[in-house]
Amino acid sequence: xxxxVELELLRALHATRRAVVGAVAYDLxxxxxxxxxxxxxxxxxxxxxxxxxxxxxxxxxxxxxxRAVAGSATVPVxxxxxxxxxxxxxxxxxxxxxxSVMIDGSRLALGANIELTARAVEVSRPYGAWVEAELGHLSxxxxxxxxxxAGEPTDPDEAARFAADTGxxxxxxxxGNVHGRTAAPVTxxxxxxxxxxxxxxxxxxxxxxxxxxxxxxxxxxxxxxAKLNVNADLRAAHLGATVAHAAADPTGDDLPxxxxxxxQALTAHLTSLVQAYTA
Ligand SMILES: [Zn+2]
Numbered sequence: 435x436x437x438x439v440e441l442e443l444l445r446a447l448h449a450t451r452r453a454v455v456g457a458v459a460y461d462l463x464x465x466x467x468x469x470x471x472x473x474x475x476x477x478x479x480x481x482x483x484x485x486x487x488x489x490x491x492x493x494x495x496x497x498x499x500x501r502a503v504a505g506s507a508t509v510p511v512x513x514x515x516x517x518x519x520x521x522x523x524x525x526x527x528x529x530x531x532x533x534s535v536m537i538d539g540s541r542l543a544l545g546a547n548i549e550l551t552a553r554a555v556e557v558s559r560p561y562g563a564w565v566e567a568e569l570g571h572l573s574x575x576x577x578x579x580x581x582x583x584a585g586e587p588t589d590p591d592e593a594a595r596f597a598a599d600t601g602x603x604x605x606x607x608x609x610g611n612v613h614g615r616t617a618a619p620v621t622x623x624x625x626x627x628x629x630x631x632x633x634x635x636x637x638x639x640x641x642x643x644x645x646x647x648x649x650x651x652x653x654x655x656x657x658x659x660a661k662l663n664v665n666a667d668l669r670a671a672h673l674g675a676t677v678a679h680a681a682a683d684p685t686g687d688d689l690p691x692x693x694x695x696x697x698q699a700l701t702a703h704l705t706s707l708v709q710a711y712t713a
Contacts, residue, residue: 438504438533439478439512441564441603447478448637448660453711456480456514456639457704458576458665460487461496463697464672465503470697471704472509477712479704480512480534482663485523486577497530514566516663517576524554528561536606540568544592551600564603566661569596572606572641574613579666581617584610590629597634604637604661605630609654611642615666622650624657631658639663644670648710655711662711668700675699 439454447454459465459481472479483500487493497513504511515527515535524535537554539547551567558565570588574580588607597605607630609623620642631638637660643651644666651662679692 453655456663458482467700469507470701474705475708478510482514482516484516534564536566540571555601566604567602568606570608579614590633594633606639671699
């Protein structure tokens with residue numbers, strides 16, 4: 435049983451300027467690809483199964499699948515709740531075996547965000563789970579690309595206060611990154627990232643890593659980003675492989691073949707990310 439990416443592991447990656455890949459999964463095909471990428475590289479990986487997936491499929495069943503995949507993997511596979519705004523949901527997921535959670539109070543004013551986040555930390559501690567929170571606000575939709583522009587940037591001084599007052603273990607930053615693919619290339623404010631990293635010792639998290647050039651991601655990891663969230667590129671790889679398989683399939687019903695093609699495409703994409711930033 436290797437369920438979980440422990441806080442010590444996240445901190446060790448941070449200390450050596452590497453980053454774990456947090457991949458959003460809506461189904462079993464993606465969950466298997468995440469574990470396969472970890473195993474192909476010998477590196478820890480994190481499967482992120484969140485509220486939006488629960489709306490598409492039966493939450494407990496998907497969580498059980500994630501636990502089964504993680505439990506039989508030969509590398510640590512974390513099970514992470516992404517962008518939760520609800521302490522009850524956090525409790526339910528921790529009861530179900532999640533090993534880390536993200537409380538997202540980024541739409542709130544600073545004081546209210548601190549209050550909500552501190553409560554999430556309090557709820558999570560007895561489970562031994564670590565907590566990520568967001569300061570500033572990332573724009574865009576978490577489940578589909580909307581062409582959003584950059585959101586509200588993270589203020590380095592506020593980040594120092596936020597981390598100290600809440601006791602969080604990881605901080606999601608907004609430095610020009612956006613959820614989903616964008617029409618114009620995203621520009622990350624690496625100077626701001628450097629100031630945030632200098633202001634707080636906690637590992638930083640970059641959401642919306644899809645579509646950001648490799649060299650820019652590498653620079654961000656070098657400055658203290660220890661977790662990279664990917665979703666849009668995975669959705670595109672998943673759908674792209676399915677569509678390509680269907681287009682080349684004269685029978686029009688080779689679903690098993692399409693699922694295998696998607697799993698292969700997802701594994702290849704994730705393996706290259708893990709190899710580049712975690713290994
Ligand atoms: Zn996000």
